Amino acid sequence: MSEEETVEINEMVIKCPACGVDGIATSIMKEIEIPHFGKVLETTIQCKKCGFKHSDVISLEQNEPAKYTLKISEETLSVRVVRSQSATVSIPEIGVKVEPGPKSEGYVTNVEGMLTRFEGAVIKALNLFDDEVSQTNAKNTLSQIRELIKGNGTATLIIDDPFGQSNIVSDDVVISEIPEEELKHLKTGFSHIEDN
Numbered sequence: 001m002s003e004e005e006t007v008e009i010n011e012m013v014i015k016c017p018a019c020g021v022d023g024i025a026t027s028i029m030k031e032i033e034i035p036h037f038g039k040v041l042e043t044t045i046q047c048k049k050c051g052f053k054h055s056d057v058i059s060l061e062q063n064e065p066a067k068y069t070l071k072i073s074e075e076t077l078s079v080r081v082v083r084s085q086s087a088t089v090s091i092p093e094i095g096v097k098v099e100p101g102p103k104s105e106g107y108v109t110n111v112e113g114m115l116t117r118f119e120g121a122v123i124k125a126l127n128l129f130d131d132e133v134s135q136t137n138a139k140n141t142l143s144q145i146r147e148l149i150k151g152n153g154t155a156t157l158i159i160d161d162p163f164g165q166s167n168i169v170s171d172d173v174v175i176s177e178i179p180e181e182e183l184k185h186l187k188t189g190f191s192h193i194e195d196n
Contacts, residue, residue: 009028009029009030010028010029010030011026011027011028011029012026012027013025013026013027014026014027014045016045016047016049016050016052017045017052017054018047018050018052019047019049019050019052021047021049021050024047024048024049025045025046025047025048025049025052026044026045026046026047026048027043027044027045028043028044028045029041029042029043030042030043031060034082034108038059038060038061039059039060039061040057040058040059040060040082040106040108041057041058041060042055042056042057042058043055043056043057043058054105055105055107056085056105056106056107057082057084057085057105057106057107057108058084058085058106059084059106059163059165061165062163062164062165063163063164063165064164064177065161065162065163065164065177065178065183066161066164066166066175066176066177066178067158067159067160067161067175067176067177067178068158068159068161068166068167068168068173068174068175069156069157069158069173069174069175069176070111070156070157070168070170070172070173070174071154071155071156071157071172072091072111072115072148072154072155072156072157073151073153073154074151074152076111076170076172077110077111077112077115077149077151078110078111078112079110079111079168079169079170079172079173080108080109080110080168080169080170081108081109081110081111081113081114081157081159081166081167081168081169082106082107082108082165082166082167082168082169083106083107083108083109083114083159083166084106084161084163084165084166085100085104085105085106086100086104086161086162086163086165087100087106087159087160087161087165087166088100088159088160088161088186088187089114089157089158089159090157090158090160091118091155091156091157091158092155092156092158093144093155093156094118094141094144094145094148094155095141096118096121096122096141096145098117098118098121099187100187101187106165111157112149114157115145115148115149116149118145119142119145119146119149122138122141122142122145123142125138126138126139126142160178160182160186162178162183162186
C-alpha cells in the first residue's frame with residue numbers, strides 16, 4: 001500500500017494552453033493525502049500534439065508561516081520534500097536561492113531532487129551568461145551541488161514558506177517561525193501581493 005492516499009481523480013480533455021488545439025490535451029486532478037503534510041491537489045496537463053506539460057501541487061490547507069531547515073548529507077538525500085508554489089528554497093553555503101514567481105509550481109521530491117533542480121538552473125545560467133566572472137561562479141556552484149548529490153560534504157537546505165504549506169518529512173528537520181521582518185521580504189509568487 002502506498003504512503004499516499006489518492007482521494008479523488010478528475011480527468012478531462014481540454015484545449016491545450018500552449019498550441020491552442022481543442023480536445024487534444026489531458027488535464028488530470030488528484031486530491032492526495034500526504035503523511036505528515038496533509039491534503040494536496042496534484043494537477044497535470046499534457047498535450048499529445050505539441051508535448052506541452054505542466055504539473056503543480058497545491059496545498060489544500062493553510063498553516064502559519066514556517067521555516068524548514070535540514071542538514072544535507074549522504075543520509076538525508078532521500079528525505080521527502082514538499083515545496084509549495086509560494087515557498088523560497090535556499091542553500092546558503094552554496095549561495096543558491098529559488099524564489100516563487102507568477103509561474104511558480106509546487107512539487108513533491110526528495111533532497112536529491114531539490115539539488116538536481118538547482119543543478120539544472122545553474123547549467124542554464126552557464127549557457128546564458130558568458131562573462132568570465134559569471135562562468136567561474138557558476139562552475140564553482142555547480143561543482144559544489146554535484147558533490148552534495150554524490151553524498152560528499154554537508155550544507156543546509158532551507159524552505160521559507162509564508163503560508164506554511166511546504167514540508168520536509170524527517171525527524172531531523174527543524175521547523176521554526178519566520179521572524180516578522182523576514183516575512184515582510186519573502187516573495188509569495190502572487191504578483192498582486194508582492195512589492196515590485
